[in-house]
Amino acid sequence: MPSANASSTKKEIFLRAARGERPERVPTWIMRQAGRYLPGYQKIRRRHSFLEVAKTPDLAAEISLEPYHLLDVDAIIVFSDILIVAEAMGVPLEINDDGPRLGNLVRDWKAAESLKDFDPERETQFVGGAIRAIVRAAGADVPVLGFAAAPWTLACYLVEGRTRGELSTIKRMMYTEPALLHALLEKIAHVTSRYLKMQLEAGATAVQIFDTWAGELSAHDYEVFELRATQKLIAELNAGQAPVILYAKNGAHLLSALARTGASVLSVDWRTDLADARRKIGAKIALQGNVDPAMLLSTEDNVEWAVREAMTKTSGTGHILNLGHGILPTTTVANAQAFVRAAREFSQAKPPQAAAAPDTGNR
Numbered sequence: 001m002p003s004a005n006a007s008s009t010k011k012e013i014f015l016r017a018a019r020g021e022r023p024e025r026v027p028t029w030i031m032r033q034a035g036r037y038l039p040g041y042q043k044i045r046r047r048h049s050f051l052e053v054a055k056t057p058d059l060a061a062e063i064s065l066e067p068y069h070l071l072d073v074d075a076i077i078v079f080s081d082i083l084i085v086a087e088a089m090g091v092p093l094e095i096n097d098d099g100p101r102l103g104n105l106v107r108d109w110k111a112a113e114s115l116k117d118f119d120p121e122r123e124t125q126f127v128g129g130a131i132r133a134i135v136r137a138a139g140a141d142v143p144v145l146g147f148a149a150a151p152w153t154l155a156c157y158l159v160e161g162r163t164r165g166e167l168s169t170i171k172r173m174m175y176t177e178p179a180l181l182h183a184l185l186e187k188i189a190h191v192t193s194r195y196l197k198m199q200l201e202a203g204a205t206a207v208q209i210f211d212t213w214a215g216e217l218s219a220h221d222y223e224v225f226e227l228r229a230t231q232k233l234i235a236e237l238n239a240g241q242a243p244v245i246l247y248a249k250n251g252a253h254l255l256s257a258l259a260r261t262g263a264s265v266l267s268v269d270w271r272t273d274l275a276d277a278r279r280k281i282g283a284k285i286a287l288q289g290n291v292d293p294a295m296l297l298s299t300e301d302n303v304e305w306a307v308r309e310a311m312t313k314t315s316g317t318g319h320i321l322n323l324g325h326g327i328l329p330t331t332t333v334a335n336a337q338a339f340v341r342a343a344r345e346f347s348q349a350k351p352p353q354a355a356a357a358p359d360t361g362n363r
Contacts, residue, residue: 009141010074011205018206018243018265020286020318025347026311027074028340029145031247031267032326033067034079037333040066050095054080057129064134068142070333071340075143075206078130078199082149082210085188085195086158088123089115099162106158107169112184115158117191120198127195128202135203143206146199150211150246151188151229155181158188167216174225185229193236206243208267209233215250219257227257234262245288249325255280269324274313286318291339293323296331300338307342316347 008016008024016023035041041063044053053059060079068076083100087093092103106112121128127146134144149157156163159170174181196207209230217226234244246263248254252272259266259281267288268277274290281287295306310321321343327336 011141011143014075014143014205014320015243017318017320018245018286020283022315022317026314026316026319026321026343028321028343029073029075029077030067030071030327030336030339031077031323033071033073033077033336034063035327036329037327037331037336038063038066038070039333040070050081051093054084055126057126057133060126060130061133061137064130065137067336068138071336073340075145076134076138077145077147077208078127078134078204080127080130080147082147082154082212083157084124084127085148085154085192088118088120088195089191090118091115091158099164100157101162102157103161105161106155106184107173109180109183112180112187115184115187117187120195124195124198128198131199131202131204144204145206145208145245146196146202146204147208147210148192148196150209150214150226150248151185151192151233152214152217152226153210153212154188154192155184156213156216158184163213165213165216167213171216174221178225181225182228185225186232189229189233190236193233196233196237196239200239200242204242206245206265207237207239208245208247209263211246211248211251214248214254217254219253222254222257227261230261230263243286245320247288252277259285265320267320267322271324274310274319278314278318283318286320287314288320288322290322290324293325293328293331296323296335296339297328298335300335303335303338304342304345307339308346311343311346 013023014027017027063079064076067073083093094101131144156167156170243264245265245267246261247267248258249269265286265288268290270290270292274287277287291306291310296303
């Protein structure tokens with residue numbers, strides 16, 4: 001059950017870390033924490049499709065709250081999907097066990113211009129409703145997180161229809177019709193800024209921007225295309241004191257550009273050393289991450305080592321502990337609990353003692 005004896009609230013601890021400060025302990029949450037590894041999620045999904053859950057505020061809130069009660073995480077992310085924005089822009093969306101699939105693909109100027117500049121309060125009111133329900137249930141002392149896709153990542157799905165990393169069509173557009181891609185990215189940035197603002201107005205403490213396919217861009221192409229669009233999104237969002245977290249998968253080569261997006265927190269995967277990231281971006285931007293999700297498929301001792309290794313890299317300053325990508329569906333609840341518990345224990349150790357490296361036979 002959620003802790004009740006900390007001197008600071010979870011929201012206060014989270015916000016201090018996001019501001020680059022050193023709170024009394026490192027806050028912890030898990031990307032995709034409301035997902036297929038949870039028994040409550042599985043029970044609901046046996047009765048409802050993914051989109052039915054996402055578009056029913058009470059169900060979305062129930063799933064969002066399960067990891068808070070079961071794991072004692074320090075933040076609750078609303079259950080939704082990054083492609084909700086695509087559907088609101090007028091693109092047919094299906095999500096099944098094989099993943100998402102979009103129709104009416106954006107391959108030319110006509111298709112790009114036909115995308116709707118939607119009203120988030122009308123077209124996606126269910127997301128705001130879920131956030132308000134979570135805030136009512138969890139209380140004012142727990143941070144609730146909203147989210148959306150970064151312009152490049154959403155564009156990848158709009159152009160490709162579905163992707164597991166094969167981005168040849170959108171890259172062809174990038175190299176042969178750069179003006180079209182720029183226009184598409186800017187349109188996405190504009191509507192996404194309004195979508196995220198709606199989530200903040202509904203009660204979200206912070207928002208995360210997922211750039212899942214950022215790592216498929218070279219440093220040069222990121223600078224030319226995605227950087228400007230992400231800067232536009234964050235500038236138009238104008239989040240004020242609310243933290244804006246930017247996650248760029250496989251983005252170690254993009255750190256200098258990511259630091260110029262306007263995000264207050266950079267979330268990095270396991271390929272990026274946290275200490276190296278701190279040296280490169282400085283102390284003004286907080287860090288989130290970066291344990292390999294596959295580590296949670298091993299033993300609790302290995303999970304504890306990985307947590308301590310990540311936290312040692314930052315010395316607990318300006319750090320929100322998380323995985324380097326979403327938790328894997330075959331993860332046990334016990335290992336997810338061990339992840340959160342290890343963070344608490346390591347933060348409270350005086351002086352903290354680093355754990356021995358796991359014995360993989362190669363160390």
